[in-house]
Amino acid sequence: MLGCGDRNQEVPMLPSPAATVPPPDGYVVFAKHDCPTCQLVVPVLGEVARHGPLVVYSQDDPAFPEGLAPVDDHALAESFRHDVETVPTLIRFAGGKEVARTVGWDRAEWERVTGQSGLGAGLPAFQPGCGSKSRDPGVHERLIARFGNPGIVSRAVTLDEWADEAEACFDRGWSDGLPVIPPTDERILRMLQGTTRRPDEIVGDIPPNLASCTVEKIAINAVMAGCKPEYLPVVLAAVEAALDPVFTMHGLLCTTCFSGPVIVVNGPVTRAIGMNSGINALGQGNRANLTIGRALQMVVRNVGGGKPGEIDRATFGWPGKIGFCFPEDESDRDWQPLAQSRGIPVGRSAVTLFQAYGVQGCIDQRSRTPEELARSLAMSLCAVGHPRIVESMIAVLLLSPEHYAIFRDAGWDRARIEDGLYEALLRPGADIARGVGGVPEGVDPARAGDLVPKFQRGGLSIVRAGGPAGLWSAILSGWPGTRHPDQTRPVTTEIGT
Amino acid sequence: MSGIRLRDPTSETGSQRRARLAPPSSLQGLTVALLDIGKPRGSEYIDRLEIRLREHGVTSKRYRKPTNTRVAPTDLLQRIAAETQAVVIALSD
Numbered sequence: 001m002l003g004c005g006d007r008n009q010e011v012p013m014l015p016s017p018a019a020t021v022p023p024p025d026g027y028v029v030f031a032k033h034d035c036p037t038c039q040l041v042v043p044v045l046g047e048v049a050r051h052g053p054l055v056v057y058s059q060d061d062p063a064f065p066e067g068l069a070p071v072d073d074h075a076l077a078e079s080f081r082h083d084v085e086t087v088p089t090l091i092r093f094a095g096g097k098e099v100a101r102t103v104g105w106d107r108a109e110w111e112r113v114t115g116q117s118g119l120g121a122g123l124p125a126f127q128p129g130c131g132s133k134s135r136d137p138g139v140h141e142r143l144i145a146r147f148g149n150p151g152i153v154s155r156a157v158t159l160d161e162w163a164d165e166a167e168a169c170f171d172r173g174w175s176d177g178l179p180v181i182p183p184t185d186e187r188i189l190r191m192l193q194g195t196t197r198r199p200d201e202i203v204g205d206i207p208p209n210l211a212s213c214t215v216e217k218i219a220i221n222a223v224m225a226g227c228k229p230e231y232l233p234v235v236l237a238a239v240e241a242a243l244d245p246v247f248t249m250h251g252l253l254c255t256t257c258f259s260g261p262v263i264v265v266n267g268p269v270t271r272a273i274g275m276n277s278g279i280n281a282l283g284q285g286n287r288a289n290l291t292i293g294r295a296l297q298m299v300v301r302n303v304g305g306g307k308p309g310e311i312d313r314a315t316f317g318w319p320g321k322i323g324f325c326f327p328e329d330e331s332d333r334d335w336q337p338l339a340q341s342r343g344i345p346v347g348r349s350a351v352t353l354f355q356a357y358g359v360q361g362c363i364d365q366r367s368r369t370p371e372e373l374a375r376s377l378a379m380s381l382c383a384v385g386h387p388r389i390v391e392s393m394i395a396v397l398l399l400s401p402e403h404y405a406i407f408r409d410a411g412w413d414r415a416r417i418e419d420g421l422y423e424a425l426l427r428p429g430a431d432i433a434r435g436v437g438g439v440p441e442g443v444d445p446a447r448a449g450d451l452v453p454k455f456q457r458g459g460l461s462i463v464r465a466g467g468p469a470g471l472w473s474a475i476l477s478g479w480p481g482t483r484h485p486d487q488t489r490p491v492t493t494e495i496g497t
Numbered sequence: 498m499s500g501i502r503l504r505d506p507t508s509e510t511g512s513q514r515r516a517r518l519a520p521p522s523s524l525q526g527l528t529v530a531l532l533d534i535g536k537p538r539g540s541e542y543i544d545r546l547e548i549r550l551r552e553h554g555v556t557s558k559r560y561r562k563p564t565n566t567r568v569a570p571t572d573l574l575q576r577i578a579a580e581t582q583a584v585v586i587a588l589s590d
Contacts, residue, residue: 155505165501174506183504211508220506251566302506481566488566 022078024096026053027114030079030089031070033061035130038088041105042068044120048090051116059087059133079134080143086129090114104129138190145185151199152185154216169224174302176294176322180224191219194229195236196497203236204243206304207250208311213239213303218295221302225295225323230273231288233495234351235295238263238325241353241493242296248355248488251481253306256315258357259479262396263293263325264463266339267349269495270327277329279467282359282398282474293323318357329401329464336414338463342492349495354396354461355488358476360384364403365471370410370420373403377473378424382454384477388432388442390452394459394478394490397421400466403473417462425454456485521583524550529557530581535565539587546585 022028027048031038042065048054055071058064059079062072073079082091086103092113093099102109105127110119134143144150159168165182169175181187192199192215199216206213215236222235242249242261252259265275276286284290300306308317330337339350362380367373377397385393399407399417407417429450434442443452454460459482466474481488521527531546533539543559550557560577562569577584 152504155509157503157505159500159503161500163500165503168503182501183506184501185504188504206508209508209510211510213508217506217508220504224506245567248564248566250568251564255566298506303508305508481564484564484566487564 022055022091022093023053025094026055026092028082028091028093029054029056030059030073030082030084030132031056031065031087032059032130032133033064035087037105037127037129038065040123040127041088041120042066044105044110044123047116047119048110048114051114076134076139076143077147079132080140080147084132085135087132088129089132138186141189141193142186144189150185150189152188152216153200154220173307174224176297176301178322180298181226183220183223187223188216188219191223191227191229191232192216194232195219197236203239206239206243206299207306208253209305211303211305213299217303218299221298222291222295224302225298226287226291227295228273228287228291231292231295233497234265234269234273234288234292234349235299237351237493237495238292238296238353239299241351241491242300244491244493246487246489247353247491248481249300251488252355252479253300253304254311254313255479255481256313257479257481258314258316258318258477259355259481260318260321260324260357261293261296262320262354262356262476263296264338264352264354264396265292265325265327265349265495266330266337266344266352267495268347269349270330275327277327277465281326281329281465281467282324289326290323293320293325295323296325297321297323320357324356326465329466332404332408332464334408334413335404335464338461339492341414344492344494350492351495352461352490352492354394354476354490355479355482356394356396356476357479358396358474359398360475360477361472362475363472367406370407370412370417373406374417374420374424377403378421378454380475381421381425381460382427384454384475385480386441388434388439389480390427390432390443390454391456391459392480392483393455394461394482395455396461396463396476396478398463398465398474398476400470400473401464401468402471404464414462418460421460421462422453422455422457425460426451427454428452456483458485461490524553524555524583527555527582528580529555530577530584531557531559532569532577532584532586533559533561534569534586534588535562536587537590539565539590542587546587 056068057073057078058070059073089103090113091098091101100113102113107120107125111117166179169180197215201215203213222232273288275288306312328338344350362377364376367376384395429447429452432442433445433448434440531543533543547557
C-alpha cells in the first residue's frame with residue numbers, strides 16, 4: 001500500500017468503526033454489482049455462508065447481493081482498509097487475523113481458502129474478477145487522505161466549512177495572482193507519484209529566504225501551479241538548476257530588470273508529457289508548457305518568500321515571470337539539441353534555465369542564403385537590451401523551422417550558425433560609442449576603432465521551436481547580470497525520475 | 498463542522514524583525530567602509546565619497562563585492578564588521 005511518508009511501508013490506517021469489524025473467525029467478501037464475476041459467484045457466497053460467518057461488503061449497490069445482508073461500502077473505507085484491488089475478493093479470518101485470500105473466481109482457490117469442496121457446481125472453473133472501485137484512477141490517493149495516514153508533514157490548514165478553497169489560497173498569499181489548484185492531501189499524494197524521490201528529501205535552500213525545501217514542498221507548489229504528476233521530475237530539475245549558484249536566482253529575483261527564469265526542456269520527456277514545441281510554442285494552450293515554469297516560480301514565491309514589491313524589485317517584470325517554459329523542437333536529426341550542446345548525453349532529458357525576457361520578433365521573408373539571414377538576424381539581435389549595450393547581456397535566438405531550413409539546406413549546423421552570427425554581430429565601435437548621434441548610451445569612446453561583439457562568446461544560445469509556417473524567428477533577451485559569465489550564466493540540469 | 502484541508506506551500510518559517518543599530522552621532526574617530534556592490538559606475542560614487550570623507554578627516558576603507566547579482570560573501574561581511582564601524586553602500590548604477 002502506498003503512502004507518502006515512506007513508499008516501502010504500509011500506510012497506518014485509522015481503526016475500523018466497530019459496526020464494520022469483520023468476524024474474528026469467518027469470511028469477508030468484497031464485491032460490486034457492476035462486476036459480472038461478482039454476479040457469477042452469488043450462489044457460491046450462499047454456500048460459503050453455510051460454513052461460517054460471512055460479511056459481504058458491496059462497493060456500488062447496497063442491496064447486492066440480495067439475501068446476504070450486504071454491508072454498504074460505497075465510501076470504500078473497508079475496501080481500502082483491506083487493500084482490495086480486485087472484486088470479488090474473498091478473505092478468511094481466524095482469531096481476528098487474515099489467514100487466506102483469493103481474488104476473482106477460481107474454484108480451486110476458493111476451495112483452498114474455505115476448506116470446502118465442490119463449490120460453484122455448474123460454474124466455469126475460472127473467471128477473472130474486475131478492478132476494485134478503491135483502485136479506480138485517483139481514488140486510492142483520496143482514500144489514503146480520508147482513511148489512512150498520508151504521511152504529509154507540511155502544516156495542515158483546515159478551512160471553515162463554508163470557505164471557498166480557491167479564495168482561501170489567495171487570502172493566504174499563496175497565489176501568483178491567478179487561481180491555483182488547492183493543495184489537498186489527495187492531490188499532493190498523486191503529485192508525489194510522479195517521482196521516485198522521497199517526499200522528505202531536501203532539494204536545496206530557496207532564495208531569497210534560503211528556506212530549506214523538500215520534494216514534498218515542491219509537489220505542493222506543483223499541484224497549485226496545475227502540474228500533472230508526470231511533470232514533477234521536470235519541475236524538480238528546474239528547481240535544482242535555479243539553485244545552482246551560477247544561475248544566481250536571488251539576483252534574478254531582486255533585479256529591477258525585466259528578466260526571470262526561462263526554462264527550455266530537451267529530450268524524451270518532452271514527448272512523454274506532451275509538451276508543445278510547434279505551433280504557438282510560446283503561447284497558450286499546452287498544460288505542461290504553462291504549468292512547469294509556473295511551478296518553479298511558485299516555489300520561489302511560496303518557499304523562498306520572493307514576492308513582487310518585496311524582494312522582487314522589477315521595474316516592469318514581464319508576463320513570463322508567471323512561468324515561462326517550452327521544449328526544443330528536436331524533430332530534425334541533423335540538429336544538435338540545446339541540451340547536447342551543453343553536455344547532456346544523447347537520449348537523456350534536461351532543462352536549461354536562462355535569465356531572460358521577451359519575446360522580440362525578427363520578421364525576415366526575403367533572406368535566402370545563410371549569410372543573408374545571419375546578417376538580418378544580427379540586426380534584430382543588436383536591439384537586445386539596447387543597440388549600444390554590448391558584451392553584457394545573453395540572449396536566446398529561437399529559430400523557426402522555415403528560417404532554420406535556410407541554414408540547414410546550406411549545410412550550416414549549430415556551431416556554424418553560432419559562428420556566423422558572432423561575426424555578423426561584431427559592431428564598429430565608432431557606431432556605438434557614447435555620444436554618437438547625440439545618444440549618451442554606448443561603449444567607451446576609446447573603443448571607437450575596435451570591432452566589438454554584441455555578445456560574449458557563448459552568450460547567444462540557439463534553440464529550435466515554432467510552427468512550420470512563418471519566416472520569422474524570436475529573440476529572448478537576457479539579463480545584464482550575465483556580463484560576468486564566470487559568476488552568472490545559464491544552467492543545464494539533467495532531469496531525473 | 499470543518500471544511501477542506503489544505504497543506505501549507507510555504508517554508509513555514511516566521512520572519513523576525515530586528516531593530517537597526519542607531520547611526521553614530523559622529524564619524525570622528527571611526528572608520529567608514531565604502532562598499533562597491535559591483536554595479537556600473539558604483540566606483541565613481543565611492544571615489545567622490547572617499548574624497549569628501551577625507552576632507553572631513555574621516556578614515557575610510559574601500560570594499561567590493563565580486564558581483565552585484567549575489568549576496569556579499571560571508572568573509573567580506575566579516576572583514577567589514579571587523580575593520581570598520583559604519584558602512585556606505587553604493588547600491589545603484
